[in-house]
Amino acid sequence: MDNFINNIVSITILLFLLITFLQSGIDKIIDWKGNLGWLKEHFAATFMGNMVPLLLTIVLIIEMITAVCCVIGIYYLIADDSTCYAVLAMFLACITLLMLLFGQRIAKDYQGALTITCYFVVAIFGLYVVSL
Template sequence: MDNFINNIVSITILLFLLITFLQSGIDKITDWKGNLSWLKEHFAKTFMGNAVPLLLAVVLIIEMITAICCVIGVYTLIANNDVFFGVLAMFLACITLLMLLFGQRVAKDYPGALTITCYFIVSIFGLYVISL
């Protein structure tokens, strides 16, 4: 119980990131065609327009890896106070969000970029807290 209490902020942020990335990944899997169609239109006038299927697959893979690391991170923080997977999950979340931010900026979707920035702030704060 002490490990849970001592790591409550990190655990809560990991759960937030788990929900965020797991839901996003599941949505991409269950509605691949819909996501692909929307993103092709979103990036049609950018240099990334032709690479959308590959980029969507890369984002899906890293989101699912991040979600898995979040689950393992919560478990290892509670079980033996080990921060490795928690740090990895939060770092991967930051990298994923930076990739998404880059895409939104390229597409000139500034409100979308702002939304991603909010998630990034939570992720970088979590990375800071777990690294203390």
Template sequence: MDNFITHIVSITILLFLLITFLQSGIDKTIDWKGNTSWLKEHFAATFMANIVPLLLAIILVIEVVTAICCIIGIYQLIASNEVYFAVIAMFLACLTLLFLLFGQRVAKDYQGALTITCYFIVAVFGLYVTSNV
């Protein structure tokens, strides 16, 4: 219980990121066709128009790996006071969000970029808190 209290902020942020990326990964998997169709239209006027399925697959893999690292990170923080997977999860979350931010900026979807920025602030704060233990 002491480890849980010690790492309560990191655990809470990892849960937030787990929900975010697990849900997103599940949605992409279940509705691949719908997501691909929407994104092809979203990026139609950009240099990414012809590689949307590849980029979506890359994001999907990183999101799933991030979610798995979140689960392992939460477990390790509580069970053994280890921060390695928690830090990796936070970093992967930041990296994924930077990729998404780049895409939104290229597509000139500034409202979407602003939304991603809110998630990014949480992830960077989590990385800061967790890596400075």
């Protein structure tokens, strides 16, 4: 119980990131065609327009890996007070969000980029907290 209390901030942020990336990954799996169609249109006028299926696959894979690392990170924080997976999960979350931010900026979707920035602030704060 002491490990849980000592790591409550990190665990809460990992839960937030887990929900964020697991839901996003599941949505991509369940509605692949819908997501692909929307993104092809979203990036049609950019240099990334022809790469959307590949990029969507990459984002899906890293989102799911991040979600798994969040679960493992929570487990190790509670069971062993070990931060290795928590750091990895939060770092992957930051990388994923930077990839998404890059895409939104290329597509000139500045409102979407702003939304991603809010998630990034949480992830980078989590990375800072767990790295102390």
